[in-house]
Amino acid sequence: MMLVEESQVPVVALPVAALREHLRLGSGFAGADLQDGLLEGHLRAAMAAIEGRIGKALIARAFRLELEDWRGVEQPLPLAPVVSVASVTLVDAAGEAVAVDAGRFRLVRDTHRPKLAGKGGALPVVPVEGRVEVVFEAGFGPDWAALPPDLAQAVLLLAAEFYERRHEVGDPVAALPGTVQALIARWRTVRVLGGGAG
Incomplete structure (x- = not known):
């Protein structure tokens, strides 16, 4: 990760x-x-x-999470509060990127543990030796x-x-x-x- x-x-x-x-x-x-x-x-x-x-x-700003595979049925996001998920992109071993349709995933909001979940099914399969990139915005405002x-x-x-x-030296x-x-x-x-x- x-x-x-x-x-x-x-x-x-x-x-x-x-x-x-x-x-x-x-x-x-x-x-x-x-x-x-x-x-x-x-x-x-x-x-x-x-x-x-x-x-x-x-303060709200954009982050990119890169994973070799999903952690489970739902993918916990490492920061909260998540405002929105901008994109999910699958990248294969050759570096070819394919954007996942926004209708295939949803944000599960939570004050401490927001998650990314599949919409109407599982999250898309990550290519072998590839990765998935999730771009999201997190922050209180x-x-x-x-x-x-x-x-x-x-x-x-x-x-x-x-x-x-x-100006202090030593003993941090x-x-x-x-x-x-x-x-x-x-x-x-x-x-x-x-x-x-x-």
């Missing part, structure tokens, strides 16, 4: 001004926005850390305002932590701060039965 981020979160969707305010950085002065690039980097890093912990895409408040606060707190520790922080862990706890996916197909 390989998951590829097809599109990046646009800068305008990031709460750079909110992080600047949270850090109580000066504003209204010439050059007050000189640190915006640094703040953007910390926001992206904080989002990536939290997305990795909770298995959710925060197109901009920062769409995030649940607890996740938005967790990102700001973690980005601020990264900013405050940016191994775990997320307790307040961040508390804020994201309800969004974490609980694995049952050893991560089985269910």
Whole structure:
């Protein structure tokens, strides 16, 4: 399995001004926005850390999932919440791609474990020594305002932590701060039965 981020979160969707305010950085002065690039980097890093912990895409964007075969009758998708499935493509061993008709699959929505399922039957057979590519959009919404408040606060707190520790050498922080862990706890996916197909 390989998951590829097809599109990046646009800068305008990031709460750079909110992080600047949270850090109580000066504003209204010439050059007050000189640190915006640094703040953007910390926001992206904080989002990536939290997305990795909770298995959710925060701001909506496109992803491509590549599989050698389906995992079962229904294929779990590695991120939530999934907004839509744009395409399913079968690729044979020679690299020839065939798009699967949208009438043959459907999205099974779920807050934590969305799935791709066959419509009126099984998912299409993946070619021998080939692969299947699923392009889908996942995220809570197109901009920062769409995030649940607890996740938005967790990102700001973690980005601020990264900013405050940016000059420290050695002894990196191994775990997320307790307040961040508390804020994201309800969004974490609980694995049952050893991560089985269910």
